[in-house]
Amino acid sequence: MKPARSFASDNNAGVHPKVLQAISSVNHGHVVGYGDDPYTAAAVRKFKQHFGSDIEVFIVFNGTAANTLGLKAMTESYQAVICSDAAHIYTDECGAPEKFAGCKLLPIATTDGKLTVDSVRHAYHGIGDQHHVQPRVISITQVTEMGTVYKPKEVRDLARFAHQRNMLLHMDGARIANAAVSLGLTLREATCDLGVDVLSCGGTKNGAMGAEAVVFFDRKLCQDFLYVRKQGMQLASKMRFISAQFEALLTGDLWKQNAAHANRMAKLLQQEIRKIPRVKIVYDVEANGVFAQIPRQAIAKLQKRYFFYVWNEEQSVVRWMCSFDTTEEDVKQFARFVAQTVAE
C-alpha cells in the first residue's frame, strides 16, 4: 500500500486543521463580498502586525497570480524582469508573467538558484537605448527553487544594486515562512527590512488551502492594483474564506511552527539520506527541500511507492519536499525504502 504522505511537494499536503477550523469559523451569516468584510480587515491588520503598518496587501488565489500581478504593477511592457533561469516565474508559470505583465524576462544561469550582484550586472545593459528592453525589476525567489536560502546580505546587496539604478526588488515568497525561520528572522526582517519592494507572500505551502497575497512595501506601486487584480481575475468574491486562512497562519505563530517543522523534517531527511551509499545531496538543505542525485534505475522503482518529481533528468537529480504534516516516521520509512531500492 502507498504511504499516506509523499515527498513530492509541499502543495501535496493537506490543510492545517487550524486553517480549516478558521474557514469554518467564518462560515456563518452574510458579509459583503470582494474583500469589504470584517474578516479581511482583520487579516490585513495581522499582515500589518507582521510586516509593518506602512504596507498595502492584496489577497489572491495562487502564487502564479501573486507573481504575475505583482510584476505587472512594477513594470511597463518595454521594461524587463531579471530573474534566475530556474525561477518559477520563468519555468513554471506557462508564460503568465510575459502575457499579463507584457514584459520580457531576462533569465540568468545560477548554480544554486541565487542571483548575485555580479550575475545581475551582466543583464543590466542597454539602458537608455531605444532598441533594448529596459531592466526594471530584479526578481528573486526565497526559498529558491533549489531549496537554498538567500542570506540577508545577499538580498540587501541586490536591493541596493536595484535601487541605485532606478530598479525594484521583487521577492517570490511562496516559501517565505520557511526562509524566515531558516534565517531566524521575522517576516518583516526577511523582506521589507532587506529592501524588498514587492513580496508574493505564500500561504498555501505553509498549511493554507489556497491563500497567497501581494504585499507592497512601496505604496506608490499599488495605486492601481485594485483594478489590476480584478482585471487579472483574482478578486475573490467570497474573500472572507481566504482571509480567514491568513488570519489563522499569522496568529499565534502558526506560520512559524509549520515552517519550522517542515524545515526540521528536511534536515532529518538529509541526515538519513546522507547515510545511503551512491546517493548524493546536491544543494545545501537550508529550508524544506532536499535535492539528491540518485542512481537512475532507482527512480522509477521509488516513484511506484512514493510519487516525486525528477528535478534534472540528465543529472538524475530528484526533489523531495517536506511539509508541515511530514512526520519523523514518514522520513525514516522513506529513507529506509530509498536505501533498500538503491541497493537492489
Ligand SMILES: Cc1ncc(COP(=O)(O)O)c(C=O)c1O
Ligand atoms: C517558487 C514558487 N513560486 C510560486 C509558486 C506558486 O505557484 P501556484 O500558482 O501553483 O500557486 C510555487 C508553487 O509551486 C513555487 O514553488
